Amino acid sequence: MKLKLHENIQFIYELALAQKELQALGVEFEPTSDMRGFISKNSIDPELIKRRAAYFESIDGEFSDYYYIQKYNQTGSVNQYLTHWIYPYKGKFHPQMIRSLLNIIRAAPGDVILDPFVGSGTTAIETQLLGIDCAAIDISPLCVLISKVKTESIEVLGQILEYGHSVAPSTRNVLQSNSFAKIPLEEIQSEKVRNFYKMAEMIALSDESRRRKDFSNSYHLNIEKMTKSIADFKAVRERFGLQLGKVKVEQGDAKELSLPNESIDGIITSPPYSIALNYVANDAHALKALGYDLNSIKEDFIGVRGTGLNKFRLYNTDMSKCFKEMYRVLKPSKFCIIVIGNVTYQNEEVNTTGITIDSCKKAGFEFLEKVDKIIFGLYNVMQREYILFLQKP
Ligand SMILES: C[S@@+](CC[C@H](N)C(=O)[O-])C[C@H]1O[C@@H](n2cnc3c(N)ncnc32)[C@H](O)[C@@H]1O
Numbered sequence: 001m002k003l004k005l006h007e008n009i010q011f012i013y014e015l016a017l018a019q020k021e022l023q024a025l026g027v028e029f030e031p032t033s034d035m036r037g038f039i040s041k042n043s044i045d046p047e048l049i050k051r052r053a054a055y056f057e058s059i060d061g062e063f064s065d066y067y068y069i070q071k072y073n074q075t076g077s078v079n080q081y082l083t084h085w086i087y088p089y090k091g092k093f094h095p096q097m098i099r100s101l102l103n104i105i106r107a108a109p110g111d112v113i114l115d116p117f118v119g120s121g122t123t124a125i126e127t128q129l130l131g132i133d134c135a136a137i138d139i140s141p142l143c144v145l146i147s148k149v150k151t152e153s154i155e156v157l158g159q160i161l162e163y164g165h166s167v168a169p170s171t172r173n174v175l176q177s178n179s180f181a182k183i184p185l186e187e188i189q190s191e192k193v194r195n196f197y198k199m200a201e202m203i204a205l206s207d208e209s210r211r212r213k214d215f216s217n218s219y220h221l222n223i224e225k226m227t228k229s230i231a232d233f234k235a236v237r238e239r240f241g242l243q244l245g246k247v248k249v250e251q252g253d254a255k256e257l258s259l260p261n262e263s264i265d266g267i268i269t270s271p272p273y274s275i276a277l278n279y280v281a282n283d284a285h286a287l288k289a290l291g292y293d294l295n296s297i298k299e300d301f302i303g304v305r306g307t308g309l310n311k312f313r314l315y316n317t318d319m320s321k322c323f324k325e326m327y328r329v330l331k332p333s334k335f336c337i338i339v340i341g342n343v344t345y346q347n348e349e350v351n352t353t354g355i356t357i358d359s360c361k362k363a364g365f366e367f368l369e370k371v372d373k374i375i376f377g378l379y380n381v382m383q384r385e386y387i388l389f390l391q392k393p
Contacts, residue, residue, distance in 0.1 A: 001046065003029070004037040006057040006067070006096075008078055013373045013387070014097075018055035021100045025049055051240075052130065054099035065240050066099065069129065072232035074225050082125065082233045083150040086226060087203055088210075089120035089143075090282060093270060093339070098126040101268050101387075105335040107132050109243065111265035116254035116326065121147030123268050124247045129236075132245040135259060137252040139300050140279060142202070142286050144251045148192070149199040151247040153230045154237070156192045160227055163193065169201040169219055171289050200226055202286045209285045253300055255321040259329045267326055270339040271319060272303035273385070274352040275311050280304055312345075316355060323356075323363040330392045336365060339373070341385030353386050365390040 005018060015035075022029050022038060025048060029038040037056075049056065050064045057067045073081040084095055107113055109131035115123035118136040124147050127134040136147050153160065163183065170185045188194045204218035237244060252258060254271070272279065280287065280298040287294060298304050302322070306314045326336055338360070342352050357367050368389040 001040040001044065001060050002032070002037055003027070003040065003049065003053075003056050004058045005055055009055060011374065013371050014055060016371050017097065017100045017104065017387075021053060021055060021103045024104045024106055025052065052103055054096050054103060066096075068239070069236055070096075072236050074229050074232065082236065083153070083226075083229050084122065084125060086150050086199060086229070087120060087142075087146045088206055089146060091270070091273075091277060092120050093122040095122050095126055097387075098123055098268060099130070101337050102126060102130055102132060102266075105266045105268070105337065107266050109245070112263070113266045113268060114257075114259070114264045114326070114329065115267070115269045116252075116257060116322065117269050117271045118147050118249070119143050119270070121150045121249070124151050124249065128245045128247050129242065130245065131243045134245060134247045135264065136247055136249040137254065137257070139251065139253055139297075139302075140283065140287070141251055141290055141292060141297075142283050144249055145195055145199060145202070145290070147247075147249045149195050149226075151249065152192045153196050153226070154233045154244075156190055156196070157227075157230050157234055159190060159193050160196055160230065163188070163197075165220055165223055167197045169197070169204070169215075171201060171205065172215070196226065197223070198290075202289065205285055205289055254302070254325065255318060257325045257329055261328055262331045264329045264334070265331060266334050267330060267336040267338075269326075269337070271322065272301075272315075273341040274315050274343045274350060275303045275345070276341070276343045278304055312350065316359070319356065320359045320362065323360050323365070327360075327363040327365060327392060332392050334392055336360075336390040336392065338388045338390065339385060340388065353384075353388070357388060360388070360390050364392065366393050 027044050028041040030041060031038055046059045049059050053064050054066055056064050058064060070078060070081045075085045079095055112133045112135055113127050114135045116137045118124055118138045120143060121136060124134045124136040128151055138144055167183050167185060185194055185197055200219055200222040203222045204215050207213040207218040208215045280294055280301055284294055302318045303315050330336060340353050340356050342349050361367055368391055371387040373385045373387060
């Protein structure tokens with residue numbers, strides 16, 4: 001049986017994950033001579049590979065589900081399919097990598113996967129697509145909103161289609177403008193529908209402040225594109241008969257998780273990369289528009305407090321609390337995967353990865369291995385990141 005890699009695979013880490021994925025799915029294999037695929041050496045269930053695989057485009061010439069899923073895409077970017085594109089959040093996971101990591105840790109329907117730094121919700125969407133449940137937590141109310149909209153809007157698509165463009169954005173004086181219809185956001189009963197329109201507004205605000213685009217135009221275009229993406233999600237669910245996983249998105253602090261001991265079947269996450277990105281300053285316009293006082297919320301964000309070297313100390317102390325919590329909530333023998341990068345501070349590389357591994361070991365985890373991953377576009381603050389594989393004994 002021939003397993004062909006997706007055309008877009010170009011990095012060594014992807015090849016490493018593709019092989020791990022096959023192993024986890026029970027395939028014994030050898031690479032083809034062109035290195036664009038593998039030949040299985042044992043008898044396998046092609047349906048299982050077709051349904052779950054992330055890095056494989058086809059199995060004996062038949063396309064995988066993921067090959068088709070990626071085509072439900074309202075953007076020009078291959079990894080921004082379904083609702084993944086919603087909101088220009090910095091530092092998003094590559095969704096294909098998350099699908100493969102879910103396979104590698106052998107996550108199955110009925111399991112609960114935790115991402116305590118869920119950000120823009122990538123882990124939540126990918127678990128949902130594989131019928132796996134997700135506890136999605138982030139300290140940022142903006143991230144909670146993004147993650148909810150991406151995973152919950154499918155439940156209220158009918159209502160969204162009925163409201164269409166008739167909902168007024170809450171941050172503009174609608175009486176002075178003819179370009180907005182007049183249903184105030186607060187009059188909408190369903191929180192999920194309200195969240196949808198709030199999100200369209202947040203993207204428009206971001207477009208206006210970062211890309212100097214016209215707010216009103218952007219607001220309406222976002223409603224259009226978001227609606228189409230949610231319809232795509234529904235079409236994918238129906239086409240492949242998916243039983244979507246349950247996603248619970250909550251605002252919370254990874255230093256004090258409100259989850260019982262040993263209640264989680266796997267963790268896939270990416271914490272702030274030390275002090276690389278100030279998540280409060282970066283999303284300041286959106287957080288303010290949502291009604292938050294930046295000074296009061298920033299105290300709980302990791303990697304933001306303090307100045308100079310003290311900032312690193314505070315980061316390390318905070319993260320060691322998080323790793324203890326992650327260890328506490330994970331079931332024995334289950335896996336924890338952490339994606340983390342080294343920052344450059346005053347022209348020197350800070351070994352955030354090494355500190356993370358030590359801190360995880362102190363929390364009780366067994367460190368299994370790390371896979372190197374290069375980063376594009378952030379050369380001034382960071383060059384390398386790693387996928388760390390850990391296990392609770
Ligand atoms: C690297 S980003 C995660 C990005 C995510 N993997 C994605 O695909 O969008 C790190 C996240 O940690 C969150 N964060 C910072 N401090 C936190 C805390 N104390 N508890 C939970 N989340 C926190 C930030 O808001 C940010 O969204």
